[in-house]
Amino acid sequence: MKVLVTGGCGFIGSNVVDAYVDEGYDVAVVDNLSMGKKENINPKAQLYVCDICKEEVEEVFIKERPDIVNHHAAQISVPFSVQDPLFDAEINIKGIIRLLMLAIKYKVKKFIFSSTGGAIYGEADIVPTKEDYVPEPASPYAISKLSSEKYIKFFFNQYGLDYTILRYSNVYGPRQIPHGEAGVVAIFTEKLINGIHPTLNHFPDAPQGMIRDYCYVKDVAHANIIATKNKKTGIFNIGTGKGTTTIVLYKEIVRILREKGVFIPQAFDEPIRAMARPGDIKVSTLNVEKAEKELAWIATYDIRKGLSETIDWYLKK
Numbered sequence: 001m002k003v004l005v006t007g008g009c010g011f012i013g014s015n016v017v018d019a020y021v022d023e024g025y026d027v028a029v030v031d032n033l034s035m036g037k038k039e040n041i042n043p044k045a046q047l048y049v050c051d052i053c054k055e056e057v058e059e060v061f062i063k064e065r066p067d068i069v070n071h072h073a074a075q076i077s078v079p080f081s082v083q084d085p086l087f088d089a090e091i092n093i094k095g096i097i098r099l100l101m102l103a104i105k106y107k108v109k110k111f112i113f114s115s116t117g118g119a120i121y122g123e124a125d126i127v128p129t130k131e132d133y134v135p136e137p138a139s140p141y142a143i144s145k146l147s148s149e150k151y152i153k154f155f156f157n158q159y160g161l162d163y164t165i166l167r168y169s170n171v172y173g174p175r176q177i178p179h180g181e182a183g184v185v186a187i188f189t190e191k192l193i194n195g196i197h198p199t200l201n202h203f204p205d206a207p208q209g210m211i212r213d214y215c216y217v218k219d220v221a222h223a224n225i226i227a228t229k230n231k232k233t234g235i236f237n238i239g240t241g242k243g244t245t246t247i248v249l250y251k252e253i254v255r256i257l258r259e260k261g262v263f264i265p266q267a268f269d270e271p272i273r274a275m276a277r278p279g280d281i282k283v284s285t286l287n288v289e290k291a292e293k294e295l296a297w298i299a300t301y302d303i304r305k306g307l308s309e310t311i312d313w314y315l316k317k
Contacts, residue, residue, distance in 0.1 A: 004066035007073030009036025019221035028064045052095040061106045070112040078279040081141035092144035110162040117167035117286045128287035139279035164227040169239030173217030174313035200271040209246025213239040213285040216306035219299040239286035240299045
């Protein structure tokens with residue numbers, strides 16, 4: 001079976017590609033390398049350096065004729081989407097419309113979309129939050145993801161294009177860059193390794209930082225494999241269901257780095273403090289019962305195990 005992964009040189013996308021290759025799928029990757037890195041590409045995958053927002057991407061569909069499209073290419077920064085919502089929409093909304101139209105034209109069997117559970121629900125008053133909670137997106141990034149979901153449902157109703165939407169919590173792991181939703185893991189780790197005192201952003205009434213559901217990228221990649229094999233159509237939260245404050249995350253990274261022999265000054269035991277950024281929300285954790293029941297998927301990595309593997313990767317790099 002042929003799978004086309006957009007954004008397959010990026011953090012999550014490249015891990016998803018690796019999982020597909022390990023499962024024996026024939027994989028093609030589309031990435032314009034604006035955020036992704038060529039070094040992330042699996043050697044068994046075919047890379048096409050092109051932009052999903054441009055007509056040239058149709059040539060990939062003509063040549064590869066994919067059975068599955070797994071869409072991970074995106075503008076991924078919440079703060080940047082606040083600064084430039086038009087650019088965010090140009091990539092995240094217009095890009096997916098082009099892909100959906102091509103999926104219909106070239107008879108793709110299923111469309112898998114990486115959405116956001118970490119941002120789409122906004123400041124939910126029910127946490128962990130279920131899929132049927134009415135989204136209140138607090139940033140253009142989250143708005144574009146919700147809009148993309150609506151377009152996918154339209155193409156399903158209009159043309160019968162099967163789909164699975166995976167609403168990720170805050171994903172972290174090897175190959176992460178500091179610009180995405182869970183970029184704080186990459187930011188803290190890289191700064192501490194390089195002897196730079198990290199900053200913790202928080203709301204005035206929440207000095208411990210924001211609460212997030214951190215899910216390890218290998219668990220997320222496995223969810224994509226299940227979504228590809230499964231006949232289920234719908235939206236599924238992908239996370240751990242557990243919340244971690246930013247300060248707990250920070251101290252755990254410091255602890256693991258010291259255990260692995262990295263010198264961290266005592267002055268770094270506490271991070272520098274700064275106010276929350278535009279688009280930030282206080283609490284985001286996901287109820288994942290639907291994925292557990294209907295997809296037979298469950299996160300297998302706890303935060304300590306996932307951070308340890310992530311830090312190993314940064315230290316080797």
